Amino acid sequence: MYYSLFFLYGIHFVISLSPSEDLSITKYTQIGCLTLKSDKEFIMKTIQENSLLPYQTYSSPNMTMELCFRLCRRWLILLDNQQTTCICLYTLNKIYELNEYLGEYSSDNNCTLNSVKIYSLTKDITSLPILTSSPSDDWSLDGCYELQNIQTIRANVQLTDVDFPTALDLCRKHCQITRGSSYYAYFLSQKKSCYCLPIYFHQTARSMALRKPLMHCTFLPSICQGFGSSCKQFYLDTNVDTLIKIDVHRYCLSTDSSSFIFDRILYKCLKSVILRRSMSISTINYEQKCTSITIKTREQWNYLIHSSWITDTNLFIPIDRNSTYIFKDLFKTSNLTMLTNTLCVVIKRTDANAVLGELIQCSLARPLGSVLCAQNPFQSAIPHDVEFQTANTEAEISNDEILSCPPNFTLFNRLCYYADSSLTYDIQAGEQICSNKYSNSTLVKFDSHEWANINVTRFLGRVLNDILLEFFYYILERKLFMPTDGKQQIRLLLGDKNFPRKCVLRYFTSSIGGFSLLHRCHSGGYPICQTQPIRNKILETTPVYQTISPINIPSIEQTTKLISTTTVIATTTQLILSNSTVLFILPNETNITSRCDNCSMNSVLADEDFNNNATKNSSEFYTNTTTGIVHESFMKRHAKYRPLIIILTGPILGLIILFLGLGLLVWRLRQYHGTYSIPNNLVGGLRTKRSSTTVTTGDVPNTPVAIYNRTKSPRFSSAAENDSLLTSPHFSTDDDNIELLPATKTALIDTSPKE
DSSP states (O other): OHHHHHHHHHHHHHHTSOOOGGGOOOOOEEEEEEEEOGGGTHHHHBOBOOTTSSEEEEEOTTOOHHHHHHHHOSSEEEEOTTSOEEEEESSOOSHHHHHHHTEEEEOGGGOOTTSEEEEESSSSSOSSOOOSSSTTEEEEEEEEEEETTGGGSOOSEEOTTSOHHHHHHHHHHHHHHHHOSSEEEEEEETTOEEEESSOOOOTTSOOOEEEEOGGGGTTSHHHHTTTOGGGHHHHTTSOTTOEEEEEEEEOSOBOSSOBOEEETTTTEEEEEEEOOTTOOHHHHHHHHTOBOBOOOSHHHHHHHHTSTTOOSSOEEEEEOTTOHIIIIIISOOOOGGGOOSOEEEEEEEOTTSOEEEEEEEGGGOOSSSEEEEEEOOOOOSSOHHHHSOGGGOOSBOOSSEEEEOOTTOEEETTEEEEEOOSOBOSHHHHHHHHHHHOTTOEEOEESOOOSOOBOTTTOOOOOHHHHHHHHHHHHHHHHSOOOSSSOOOOOEEEEESSSTTOEEEEEEETTTTEEEEESOOTTOBEEEEEEOOEEEEOOOOOOOOEEOOOOOHHHHHHHHHHOSSEEEEEEEEEEEOTTOOOEEEEEEEEEEEEOOSSOOHHHHHHHHHHHHHHHHOHHHHHHTSBEEBOOHHHHHHTGGGHHHHHHHHHHHHHHHHHHHHHHHHHHHHHHHTOOBOOOGGGTTTGGGGOOOOOOOGGGOOSSOOOEEEOOSSSOOOOHHHHHHHHHOSOOOTTOSEEEOOTTOOOOSSOSSOOO
């Protein structure tokens, strides 16, 4: 009976809820960029889901600024330039903290491709005003929370008789006295109860906490300004025990005799010291332990000249040499290395409310006037340098592979998710929908379904399950048409890893600001499916260049006249692998064909000369052929064959050339029926004396040459005709005997013109 009543109440509770407008973020502003330090770039390049660390990183191609704000539930967020990676920071709340511990801050007009963008819910860097009552301190909004069993804890002070801004400051003062440290935190509830942290629960009481949307804490006017005038309707319906958490840091020395004021923009503790006749700036710097001020941006300079430090008397400001805006842009000063003294900017406000400035050496400062003394702030009590380390990171956002999802699936942190738009009423139907959508898809199942989403020890990030619920909700909000009459609510149908056949519904409840739970699915829900992504390796692209070796045009013309029907086709593929010194030359086609019909004696000479060049200068032949650079993806696919190719390339090329040469030689011998060799000393007039075709041992020369004998008629050439062959490059077409001499060479393609 009890379970039936609970179930009916749950159904009524679900359908009576209004749409989750308090989750949506419609107003935000880019307030600058952050160039991360080299040792801090991992926060953008790696996924971090651990809720016990001071930051979290989420990645998705469907990431938006609104989704990032919703996942972080913070006043500030970071997004990369592609707007695919969202970074939530839980211990760094101010621009000067980002600039100090993570990187270099710049205005939104000076963003680079390597910087991350900083977004805020308002144009102001923080939602809280400057602490005028305690100028040496600074406070920041941590978040909006729901704390279980907070009613069992006695509040440190009740402030129901004052407004919220006053109650917030009175609670801070009370906790400052109570805790007595340079860093402390406190809660202020919607019913104006003040709790100084840490809070100690009774041993029997279980403590669970929920990080809520900031919209639920808009009862504080400074937070309400970030959401517009309509924010009142949201916090009136929320739990009265909703808590605002405020963090307070003391940065400057504060005593009765000497008090410094903390400056958020310059990140310095400042104090004005009167320059008297018996004093100098160096004396003041020594006594007050003053340091120089660094001004790198135009915004910092404009802030300074419009601050209350500027009066109608001279203000001497010691400037650090790293103040790039002062020296390069404002005063355009060069050769600063030649000056050994400290430099000061003298600023004075005129009667016409104009500001005059001058750059001088600080040793030249004279009364009347004052010196703006600056000290470095105290180090933060939170060890940011230790917490932001690469050892705490998880999976890296890989740049060497592309993760893709099946159709209609959405990638989020290396998994693909799909939200079906049809209502389903049991887990079997949900699993069937997932398997039908994609073969490897399964219904999403959590190992726990608690409403709490953070650890109460430090109040940092949300657990991954709660982050995924927000992401699923965001997908369905854009897929479904949600009416504004409050009669329909998005319910997520999920499974439970501990109970495989158990079906649960998760839905957002505005009253608590979190995702509630129904253990039965009779009301119907939208099934959420998941599957592994499709991984594709990214291949580094290399431009394909086609290079043609230089050609000797006169040589081609001469060869064309000598050889009428000779065709040479030779293609060499040159594979060049980047980041490697290995070079392969693989012949993928070699075809040498020679045809001779009714050839003259001159064509026979040219054929033999080409054959001689091809046999003796094979290396030149491959060097002068066409080369190209093949895409590197070919090398990666065949990288395992690389050693075998290196070993076999040389011998294979040699055998191909040898077989081709022998084949052509045998073909010539069979065609012309004879091969003769003569010594070099018989070339000339003596060779005409030999009429016999018999070869003797004394006729064998040291360097063999081939002589072809074609006979058209029975007559022989005279000695005079043979002598003309040695002296003239032109041959008569009536000669019967043609002799190829070693000294005579005609290149088919001459890559280097000869003189």
